[in-house]
Amino acid sequence: MKINWNYIKLGFLLVLLSGVYTFCVERHQSKKIINSTVEFIGEDNLFITQQTVNKLLIQNLGSLTNVPKDALVLNKVEKVLEANEMVKSAQVYLTVNGGLTSKIVQRKPLGRIEGNSNFYLDDDGKRMPLSSNHSARVPIITGKITDESLQNCYAFLNFINADDFLKKNIIGINVVDTNDLQLKLRLEDYVVNLGSVNNLEAKFNNYKAFYSKAIKDKALGGYKAVSLEYNNQVVCTKI
Template sequence: MRVNWNYIKLACLSVSVIALYGFADHRGKQRKVSDISIKFVGDENLYLTEDAVNKLLIQNYGSLKNRDKEQLVLNTIEEVIRSNDMVKNAQVYLTVNGELISKIVQRKPIGRVEGVTKFYLDDLGKRMPLSRYHSARVPIITGKITGKSLEDAYVILNYINEDDFLRKNVIGIHIEEEGSYQLRFRMENFVVNLGGVDDLNTKFKNFMAFYAKASKDKSLEKYAIVSLEFNNQVVCTKI
């Protein structure tokens, strides 16, 4: 009977690979966490610090450094980090060297509510607490704060953030009442009566045309109120 050495070699090679994989897997499970790294993705403004994240992990798990990798449930650690009010998303993973890395995406404030209670409005239209580590430079929302008026303020803020000029110059939204909103600008003395949130594109297009002409005529300082609430018109009240 002729022996097929190629089959024997292939079988031996397969056994060796399986054995090496099993050995590596066993060694990997025995390896401990060598270090912990907290990384913030995107925004440089930190509403949450590395120390605060580490404290959150210690409160829930104790010290993770030198912990057996086999003891860690990464999905659970992610959920703990996401439970912080400043966190939008988190990804946790282990490197081959045993480093535990947490990549964190913070929530993004786009407006700050100054009412009976103070909080941010984030880019999803949800309430976000103020941070003790950093104060966001965003438009201030004042006036008659209700659930509906905040929804409208969110619509206005989203529009403002899509326009470079408005994003840099609008510093406040005052809520006269539901359906009546007033904008304050950084460098100008006048206020802009926006009315409701209907047809914002036309209203701001008309405003930009007015602003360009008044800037050219050097007459901006003459106005106290610029109203956009009337149908396709810009109505100005002089000082």
């Protein structure tokens, strides 16, 4: 009987490759985490710091250095980070050289509520606590604060944040009633009576036309109130 050495060689090669693969996997799994780093994605406004993140992980999971890689549950680490009120989302992964990296997206405030309780309204329309590390430069919201009026403020803030002119000039929102908002401007002394958040594009197209003409006529200092509540017109109250 003739021996087919090619098959024997192939079999030996497969056994050898399997052994090498098993060795590499076991060696990789036995490696330990040597360091932990934090990366903040997006804006530089740090409502939560790297020190706070490290403390949060240690309090909930203990020290993560010198922990075997295969003993660490990354999903559990992410849930610990996302439980913090300043964190919108977290992604955690292991690097080839034994590092643990946490990429964190912070919550983004759109407005700051000042009243019986102080907090932010974030870009998901949810309440966000103030931070001792950073104070966001966003419009101040005062007046009759309810869940419904905050949703109207949220819709309005999203609208003005998409417009450079309005974003730069509107610094305050006073909630007169649920569907009645009054605006404070950065440079002008008059207030803008917005009314409801319906037809915002038409209202501010009218306002921009009024504003351009009033600047040209040097008349802005003569008004104490400008109303956008009425259809297709701007009604001004003089001092």
